[in-house]
Amino acid sequence: MKGNEAMAEAAIRCGADGYFGYPITPQSEVLEYLMVEKPWERTGMVVLQAESEVASINMIYGGASTGKKVLTSSSSPGISLMQEGISYLAGAELPCLIINVVRGGPGLGDIQPSQSDYFQSVKGGGHGDYHMYVIAPSSVQESSDFVKKAFEVAFKYRIPAMIQSDGAIGQMMEKVELFPQITRRTDTEVIAECGSWATTGKPTTRERNIITSLDLIPEKLENHNHKLQAKYKEMEANEVIFEEIQCDDAEYLLVAYGTSARVCQKTVQLAREKGIKLGLFRLITLWPFPKKRIEELALTKKGFMAVEMSEGQMVEDVMLNVKGKAPVEFFGRSGGIIPNPTEVLNAFEQKFRR
C-alpha cells in the first residue's frame, strides 16, 4: 500500500467523520482512495472535493467546530494557502488533522519529496503565537498509525495536528498492518464528548456555544494567549516522541526525521562498518521538539549533524537546544533530491575531519 493510501484508510478506520481536500501532487491518492472506497457507505464518513485549499481548511474549521473528527490533506503550495485557516483553528482551539505531503519549494517548486516546510509546520506559518502538534512518519506503517495518534492528541488538547510526510513516503509502497475499524461516534456521542464547547445546536438546557478566535479586548486576548502557552508547555512535557538508534555508545549523532532518517539509518550502518561510532537521533514529533533530550545528549556527545531535505531548518532547533555544548553541523539536499547514505557519510567525515 502507498503511504498516501495508508493515511486515507487509517482515516476511515479511526472513525473520522469527514474529509475535505483539493488535488495536488504528490498527495492526490488520499482523496482518490477515499472516493474509490466510498467511506460514506462503510462508516458514514463524508468526503468532499473542495474548490480550493482555502475552502478545504475552512470546511475543516466548520466541521471541527461541531466536535466532529475531520481532516484534510495537501502538499506544500496548498498548505501555504491554508495558513490563515490554521491560525484560526489554533486560536479557536479546534481539534483536526492536516496532512502535508511535502514537495520541493519555494513557489511551485517541483513534485519531488522535500522537508523544506519544517519552519512552516513548527514555527507558525500562519499569524499569531501558536503551535500545531506535528508528527513525521518515516514509513508507510507510521503513516497509518500516526493518523490515529494525531487525532488522539488533537482531541486531548483541542489543537490542530499535522502529519508532515513527504513525497517519498507518500508514494512509497510498503507492507502495512492496519489497525481494526473504530466505530464512528454517533451524533449523541459527539454531543456527550464535545457538547460543552462545540456548536451542535443550542438546547434550552445550556448557554449558546460560540466558536471564535476574536477577542477585541487586549487583556482578554493576552489571557487567551497565556492559556494557549500553558497548553503548549504541557504538551512539551508529555507529548514528545523520538527514537534513538545506536545512540548509547555513539560519539557522534546524526539528527533527522522522515525520509532523511531512513537514509541516515543506512549511513549509521556504513559508518559502523568503518569503525566510526555514529548514532541516529530520529525526531518523530517535530513539535513538540525533544528539547530536553537533545540538551542532555549534548553533554556526552562529540558532535551532531542534522540531515534534512532542505537548506537547513530543523538544524536551528538542534543548535538552540545543544546550547553550544557541542558542535552542530548540517548536511542537506533540496529541490526534491533525496541524499544517499554515502554522501551523508562523506559529509559527516568532512565536517568532523576524520
Place this chain on the structure above:
Amino acid sequence: MDIIKTENLVYKKTDAMTDKALSYCPGCGHGTAHRIAMEVLEEMGVIQDTIGVAPVGCSVLAYEFMNIDMQQAAHGRAPALATAIKRLWPSKYVFTYQGDGDLAAIGTAETIHACNRGENIVIIFINNGIYGMTGGQMAPTTLPNMKSSTSPYGRDEAMMGHPLKITELIAHLPGVHYVTRQAVHKPTEVRRAKKALRKAFEQSYAKKGLCFVEIVSNCNSGWKMTPNQSNIWMEENMFPYYPLGDIKVDGQLVK
C-alpha cells in the same frame, strides 16, 4: 402594573436575541436583519437545531447578539464552514450571515461553489454597497460614481470595474433553489423579508438546494449620511440598480 399580563402582550423581543446592546451604528439595518432572522427561527421552533456562521465585517460579532450556537468564520469563508457543518449534521438548520465585501469580493469562490454544489443552507447577504467595518472603502457592490474612502472621486467603472450583481449571477446555478432581494428599512419591507427568510429556511431544510436572501441595506456611517438620509438615498440609488423582489422561486428564474 396590572396590565402586564400575557393576554395583553403585543410585542416581545425574541429570546433568540441576547440582551447585549447591538454594536451597530444607530440607524443601521444589520440589527433589524439579525432580529427577523432570529424571530423566524424561534417561530419555527428550531433554535436547538440551528448552527449559524458569522462573517468578518460589521456583523463579525453577530454571535454576541444571536442567542444560538454560532461560529465565526475567516473573511469570506462562511459558505465553506456552512458546507461542512451541514454535511456533517444534515439534520440541522445551517445559515451564513455575510456582508458584500465578505461574500462578493474575498469570498466569491466559496459563495459560488457552495451555491453550485446546492448545499442545503441559507445565505443571508447584507448588501450595503460598502465595506462598513473597515471604514467605508469601496466594495464590489459600490454603485457607479459612488464615493467611498478608496474611490474618493466616485467609482470610476473604467478603472475600478462594475458593481457586481452576485445575486443575479448565482441565481443561474442549478444548485440554487430560491433567490430573493429584500430590504428592512420599512415595516412592510421587514414583513416581506421575514417571510422570505422563513421560506429560505424551510426550503433549504427540505433539501431543495441553497436558498439565498439578499437584503439591500444602508450604511449611514460609511455613506456619511444621517440614518434617514441614507434610507432615502438607498431607495433612490441602490434599489434601481439592485431591484427588490424574487429572482428565483422553486428553482425557476422569475420572468
